[in-house]
Amino acid sequence: MDTLSCEVLGTRGLNQRLASLAAPASVLVTDPGGRHNLAVGIIDEISITVEGNAGYFLGGLCGDGSGRGPEIVVNGFVGWSVGENLMGGLIRVRGSASQSAGSSARGGLIVIEGDASLRAGISLKGGTIAIAGDAGAMSGFMAQAGTILIGGDAGHGLGDSLYEAAIYVAGTIASLGADAVIEEMTDDDVLAVKWLVEQTGFDHIEPDGVTKVVSARRLYHFSSHNHGAY
Amino acid sequence: MCGVIGLLLKDPALEPELGSMLVPMLGALGERGPDSSGIAVYADGDPFTSGLSVGTETPTTSSGEAVTRVSLGSDRDVDWRAVAADLESRCRSSVDVRWFTTGAVLRSASEARHIVEILRTAWPDIRVLGVGRSVSVVKDTGRPEETCRRYGIAGWRGYMAVAHTRMATESAVTVLHSHPFVPAPDLCVVHNGSFSNYASVRRRLLADGVVFDSDNDSEVAARLLAGRLGAGDDLAEATRWVMKEMDGFFTLVIGTGDAMSVVRDAFACKPAVVAETGAYVAVASEYRALAELPGIGGARVFEPQPEEVYTWTR
Numbered sequence: 001m002d003t004l005s006c007e008v009l010g011t012r013g014l015n016q017r018l019a020s021l022a023a024p025a026s027v028l029v030t031d032p033g034g035r036h037n038l039a040v041g042i043i044d045e046i047s048i049t050v051e052g053n054a055g056y057f058l059g060g061l062c063g064d065g066s067g068r069g070p071e072i073v074v075n076g077f078v079g080w081s082v083g084e085n086l087m088g089g090l091i092r093v094r095g096s097a098s099q100s101a102g103s104s105a106r107g108g109l110i111v112i113e114g115d116a117s118l119r120a121g122i123s124l125k126g127g128t129i130a131i132a133g134d135a136g137a138m139s140g141f142m143a144q145a146g147t148i149l150i151g152g153d154a155g156h157g158l159g160d161s162l163y164e165a166a167i168y169v170a171g172t173i174a175s176l177g178a179d180a181v182i183e184e185m186t187d188d189d190v191l192a193v194k195w196l197v198e199q200t201g202f203d204h205i206e207p208d209g210v211t212k213v214v215s216a217r218r219l220y221h222f223s224s225h226n227h228g229a230y
Numbered sequence: 231m232c233g234v235i236g237l238l239l240k241d242p243a244l245e246p247e248l249g250s251m252l253v254p255m256l257g258a259l260g261e262r263g264p265d266s267s268g269i270a271v272y273a274d275g276d277p278f279t280s281g282l283s284v285g286t287e288t289p290t291t292s293s294g295e296a297v298t299r300v301s302l303g304s305d306r307d308v309d310w311r312a313v314a315a316d317l318e319s320r321c322r323s324s325v326d327v328r329w330f331t332t333g334a335v336l337r338s339a340s341e342a343r344h345i346v347e348i349l350r351t352a353w354p355d356i357r358v359l360g361v362g363r364s365v366s367v368v369k370d371t372g373r374p375e376e377t378c379r380r381y382g383i384a385g386w387r388g389y390m391a392v393a394h395t396r397m398a399t400e401s402a403v404t405v406l407h408s409h410p411f412v413p414a415p416d417l418c419v420v421h422n423g424s425f426s427n428y429a430s431v432r433r434r435l436l437a438d439g440v441v442f443d444s445d446n447d448s449e450v451a452a453r454l455l456a457g458r459l460g461a462g463d464d465l466a467e468a469t470r471w472v473m474k475e476m477d478g479f480f481t482l483v484i485g486t487g488d489a490m491s492v493v494r495d496a497f498a499c500k501p502a503v504v505a506e507t508g509a510y511v512a513v514a515s516e517y518r519a520l521a522e523l524p525g526i527g528g529a530r531v532f533e534p535q536p537e538e539v540y541t542w543t544r
Contacts, residue, residue: 034258034518053531055518077531079517080501098533099498117533118498137536138497 001049007031011038018070021046034079042070045089053095055079059110063088067107083110086127099136102129105146111200118155121148124165130200138177140167140213149196151205162215168193169213170205181216232409232422233259233395233515234502236483238490238542241509242389244524245273249386251523255512256374256383256393258519262422263395266408267374269381270418270485272364273388278328278335278381298342301359301367301412302349303333303405308356310334313349320348330381332405333359335366357405357443360412364487367418369408389544392485394420400428400447411449413456416487421448422515423500425478451476455484466539469493473537481534483513488544498536505529511542 004027006014014029018039021027026047032038036055039048042062050058053076060083063069069089074082077095086105096114103119105127112120112129118136121129124143130151137155140148143165153171160177167180168189176182185208193207219226235255239245248271256267271277310329317325317336321344327336338345342361349356360367370377374395378384394409401407410418425431428447431454436442440453451472458468465486472482472493479499484491492513494502505512505520507529514520517531534540 033521034516036518053517053521055516077517098501098503118536136498 001026001028003028003030005030006033006035006038011035014038015040015042018042018046018048032076036079039070039072042089043068044070046070048072050074050076052076053078054082056081056098057084058082058093059086059089059091060084062086062091063108065107069108077114082112083108083127083129086110096133097131101131102127102148105129109199115152121146121165121167124148128196130196130202132200132202132204134171137174140165140180141177143167147192147196149193149200149202149205149210151202159213159215161219162213163220164215166192167213168196168210170210173211173213176213179216179219180213183212183214185210185212231262231397231515233262233519234420234422234481234483234513235259235391235393235395235515235519236420236485236490236492236511236513237391237393238511238544239389239509240511240544244509245389246387247524248273248388248391249277249382250384251510252386252391252393253375253378253384254522255514255519256378256395258521259395259515260374262515263397264373265398265403266369266371266396266405267377267394268359268367268369268396268408268410268420269378269383269393270360270365270367270391270410270412271383271386271388272390272416272485272487273366273386274364276337277366277386277388279385297337297339298361298363298415299335299337299366300342300345300361301333301335301365302356303359303367303369304356305404305406306355308332308334308353313353313356316352317345317348321345330368332370332380333368335368359405360410360418362412362416362487365412365416365418365485367410367412369405369410371403371405371408390485390490392418392420392483392490394422400424401445404444406444407446409448410485411443411446411452413449413452414459416485417452417456417459418485419448419452419455420483421451421480423478423480423495425451425476425480427477431475447478451480451482465489465491465541469539481515489541491539491541492534493539494534494536496537498533502534503531504534504540505531506542 023045067088086108092111115133120139124146126145130149134152140159144163157177159180314327425447428450481500
C-alpha cells in the first residue's frame with residue numbers, strides 16, 4: 001500500500017495524486033491534521049485509508065451517478081459535511097462526525113461509527129447515512145430522498161420539513177420537526193434496516209425494533225393556509 | 231467567518247509555553263480570519279520578555295497594591311517613545327511601557343486611571359484596548375501569523391489566552407474594530423458570527439450611559455455581558471442574558487481573570503471544538519487549530535452543545 005503524507009503533498013497535491021490512481025489501487029493517507037477537503041472528487045473505485053482526524057468535506061463529491069466510487073476509511077473523527085454531495089462509494093468514519101454529515105449526498109453509503117452532530121443528512125438527495133451512535137438536533141432537515149439510520153438517540157427537530165427520505169431510529173427521539181411523523185414499520189422497512197445492519201456491522205440495532213420517521217406531507221407544497229405550522 | 235481561540239493551562243509547568251502553543255492555533259485559523267487578529271494573554275507576572283522597554287523603572291507596589299496593565303493600540307502611527315516620556319513626566323510613580331511596533335502595554339502600580347485620562351486628552355490617536363491586573367492585549371490588522379511574529383507572541387508566557395482571527399462582515403477593518411473586546415478589567419470577549427439586532431441593543435446601552443470604542447456588533451455583546459457581570463450576575467447568568475437579548479449567530483469565547491467560557495447559539499451555526507487534557511483546556515473554531523497541541527492524541531475532544539455555557543476555572 002502506498003503512503004501519501006498530507007504534510008508533504010498539501011491538500012491539492014494529495015487530491016491530484018488520489019485522482020490519478022486507478023482501481024484497484026490502495027493508499028494510506030497520513031498526517032491529515034484536521035485539514036479540510038481531503039479525498040474529494042475521486043471517481044475511481046480505489047481504497048483510501050486516512051490515518052488520523054480530518055476536517056471539513058472529507059470525501060465530498062466522490063463517485064459518479066452509477067453509484068461507483070472510492071472506499072474511504074477514516075481512522076479518526078471528521079469535521080463538518082463529511083461526504084457532502086457524495087455520488088457513490090463508501091465512507092466509513094471510525095470516530096464521530098461533526099455537523100451536516102452527508103449533506104446533499106445523492107448516492108453512496110456514509111458510515112459513522114461514533115456520533116453525528118447537528119443536521120446530519122440535511123438536504124439528503126438519495127444517499128444513505130448510517131450512524132452507530134446519536135444524531136444531533138435537526139438531523140434529516142429537508143431530506144428529499146435516501147435513508148438515514150440512527151443507532152442511538154436522535155436530537156430535537158428530527159426530520160423537519162422532510163420530503164421523501166426515510167429515517168430509522170433505534171433509540172429515543174427528543175422531538176420531531178415540523179411535518180415529520182412516525183409511521184408503522186413495514187416488512188420492507190425491516191429488510192432495508194437489516195441490509196444496512198449487515199453493511200455497517202451495527203449489530204446493536206434490532207431491525208424490527210427501530211422507529212421510522214417520514215414526511216406527513218402536510219407542508220409538502222407551500223400553502224399560505226399552513227403558515228402557522230412552519 | 232472568523233476564528234476564535236481559548237487556551238487555559240491547568241499545568242503551571244506549561245506557562246512558559248503558552249505563546250508557542252498559541253501561535254500555531256492562530257496560524258491554522260488565519261484562513262478563517264485573514265484581515266486582523268487579537269490576542270489577550272493572562273499572566274501572573276509579565277507575559278513577555280520581548281518588546282522594547284521605554285520606561286526606566288519597574289513599578290513597585292506598596293503593601294497589597296497590585297500592578298494594573300493598560301494595553302494600547304492605534305490605527306495611526308504613534309511615537310511610543312514620546313508617549314512614554316510624556317507619561318513619565320506627568321505621573322508621580324514610574325510607568326513601564328513596552329512598545330511592540332504598533333501597540334504597547336504599560337504597567338503602573340497606582341495610576342492606571344490617571345494614565346487613561348492623560349492618553350484620552352493628550353494622545354487621542356491612542357486607544358485603550360484593555361485594562362486589567364492579569365491581561366495584556368494586542369490587536370492589529372493584517373495576517374494573524376504576521377501579528378504574532380511582530381509582537382513575538384511565541385515567547386509570551388501566561389496561564390490563559392483568548393484570541394481571534396477576523397474576517398470582517400459587519401464593520402470596518404481597523405485595530406479598534408478587532409477582537410478581543412475588553413469591556414471591563416480582565417474580561418475578554420471574542421466572537422465568531424454576526425448579530426442582527428446589535429444596533430437596537432447598542433442604542434439602549436448608550437442610553438444607559440455605556441461607552442463604546444467602535445460600532446462593531448460583537449462589542450455590543452461584550453458590553454452587555456460586562457454590564458450584567460457588573461450588576462452581580464455570575465458568568466453563566468450574564469452569558470444567558472446575551473443569548474436572550476442578542477439575535478444572531480455566535481460562538482463566544484470569554485475570558486475572566488480566572489476562568490474561560492464558551493457558548494454557542496441555539497442553532498450552533500458557528501463551529502467550536504474543545505480539547506481537554508490533564509494539562510490544558512483548548513477551544514478553537516476548528517480542530518486543525520488544536521492538532522499541534524502537545525498530547526492532543528490523548529485529549530478528550532468534543533463539540534460544545536448549543537446554548538450550553540461551558541466554564542473552566544483556573
